[in-house]
Amino acid sequence: MATRTTAAPERSTLSSWAAGQRKLRPRRFTTATDGLRFAFYGRMSTVDFQDRASSCRWQRNYAEDLVVGHGRIVVEFFDEGVSRRIAWPDRPQAALLLAALADPARRFDAIVVGEYERAFHGQQLEQLAPTLFKHGVQLWLPETYGPVDFDNPRQLALLDLLGVHSQREVSRARHRTTAAMRAQAETQGRHLGGRPPYGYRLADAGPHPNRAHAAWGRRLHRLEPDPATAPHVRWMFEQRLAGRSVASIARELNDNDVQCPSDADPARNRHRSAHAWMLTTVAAILANPRYTGRQVWNRQRTDHDDLTPDGTLTRHREVQRWNAAPQWVVARQIAHPPLVTEEQFVAAQAIHTAPTPADGATRRYRLAGLVCCGACGRLMDSHWVHGRPGYRCRHGYTSTRTKTTRQPKILYIRGDHLLDRLRHDRRLHRHHPTLRSPDPEKVTAYLRANNMIVVCDHHTWTVEAETAAHPLNPQGSSLAGTAKIPAQRDGDHAKHEESSRFVWK
Known part of the structure; x- marks a missing residue:
């Protein structure tokens, strides 16, 4: 979006007539000065x-009233569809304004905004101040006159007060909105917008229950089966329940030229390729609980991950992540x-078609879903190494991404070491005596029944219950070092092989 320069607006005949009807009265004439050049x-x-x-008009009116007699606005930067939480370098027009600040030939001497909350959130202004000082540019606010x-x-x-108020306003609006959406999804089953799932289409569901919205002509929508695509969804669930892999289902859909x-x-x-069925597409359909006929909300959330610091400005990246099933609103x-019954959907989620190991043995990971990474908060992946079950966390790193120097080192935990520590921690047994059982099945069943998890990092292991946390690694523990492969501490390849045999043996 290009910046806008001010130009004299063309007056209509009516506007010209109205302007000419004012009564003449004495005026005090002063010498006109150009004053400061402002960027709005x-x-x-x-x-x-x-x-x-x-x-834009009401914000600019406030800004013009503020600078009258001190200068004039010569250039305009206006962001559309951008939340105040977004850092200035990540806003299209604000980023152009920051770039213009560094230009010695810039066309303005100061920046003016029409309202603090329109421009800043939290500590954004405090972080922007050094940049303004560096380039000798003033900032004008109506709140400071x-x-x-x-x-x-x-x-x-x-x-500081304005920053807190701006942040509180966003938090309060978000809380009210999400609380209302939660209630509408749970008690009314209302369709809350977005694309209909494959197999459904949108249908009219009557006038909006809010009388003001209804008066404006707004309507509710509901999902109804799409005659062209609903049969394919039913077929996918039937095939999955028959034991077929997701890949084979996707392959047959492509072979049959199914859209x-x-x-x-x-x-x-528009953000999709529209070429062919992919494994992830079929997996997403089979994991979508809305095919049971119930509205399900809050399956995804938006996280704001910190990015590499950019000077003094804090920057974030919005990332969509899936919520665990207990966080859904059903x-x-x-x-x-419904396109499938609830029993069919639940049965489909329990089907796993992992490849059979070469020795034909069944791999058992008793602690799967119970071990979390303390560095990044993710559930650790089950990982079979040297004939033993273990758990690892790559902190979201995949081969499709470039690994950065700030990426935490991969974390490995041996399952038998973790169970051994649970069985021999006397302080933990005071509150949870069942965990001293030599039977691993009883130990893991107790953890699941009481919503307990084990949080591990490279130095400490902690059992977290709903009301308390119990550290498992006291100082000097002989097992404390096994949470991290020694080769990752010194980076030597020769030591890596020797240390790996020591940890996983």
Whole structure:
């Protein structure tokens, strides 16, 4: 989006007539001065519920009232559809403004905004201050009645208060919205927007229950089976329940030239390739509980991961992640026609078609789903090494990504070491005596029944219950070092082979 320069607006005949009707009265004439050249910055968060012209206009009116007599606005930067939580370098127009700051030939001397909350969130202004100092650019705010004086304790206290208020406003709006959506999904089974799952299409569900929205003509929607794609969803579940692998199901769909979701509904899947069925596509359909006829909400969340620091500005990256099933919000009643029964869906989730090992033995991971990584919070993967079950965490790293120097080192835990520590920790047994049992089945069953997990990092292991945490690795423990392969500490290849045999033997 290009920056905008100010130009004299063209007046209509009516506007010209209205302007000429004012009464003449004496005026005090003063010598005109150019004053400061201002860059105006504004922002609006949503494009579906706000009008750009009106939002930009009222913000700019406030800014112009603030700088009148001190200069004029010569250039405009206005972000659309950008949350205030987004850091300035990640906002399109704010990033252009930051780039213009570093240009010695910039066309402005100061920055003015129409409202603090439109521009800043939390400590963003405090982090932006060194950049403004470096380039000698003032910042004008209506809340400070002019330029911000970063040496004035009263203004600094005001800015801190405004930052907290801006952050609180976002948090409060998010909490109210999510609470309302949770109630609507659980008690009403309402469709809360988004693309319909493959196999369904949207149908009218009557006027909006809010009378004001209904008066504006807004309607509710519900899901109904799509005659063209619903049979394929039923077939996929039937094949999965018959024991077929996800890959073989996807292969047969492609062999039969069945349209994949992005090909069947390209308007809502512009971000997809629309070429063919993929294994992940079939797996996502088989894992979608909405095919049971119940509305399910909160299956995904948006995390804000920290990025590499960019000077003094804190930056984040929005990442979509899947929530565990206990965090889902499931409607209490059937909300739309089901394509599979609940029993069929649950049975499909229990089917695993992992390849059989060469020796034909069945691999058992008793602690699967109970061991978490203390470094990144992920569940650790089951990992069979040297004939023993173990658990590892690669902290989200895959071969498709470039490994950075900040990437934590891979964590390995031996399952028998972990069970041994659980059985011999006397402090833990005071509260959970069942964990001293020599039977691994009883130990793991107790952990699952009481919602207990084991959190491990390279130095400590901790058992976390719902109300307390119990460290498993006291200082000087002979097993404390087994949580990390020694070769990862010294990086020597020769020591890596020797240490690996020592840890996993």
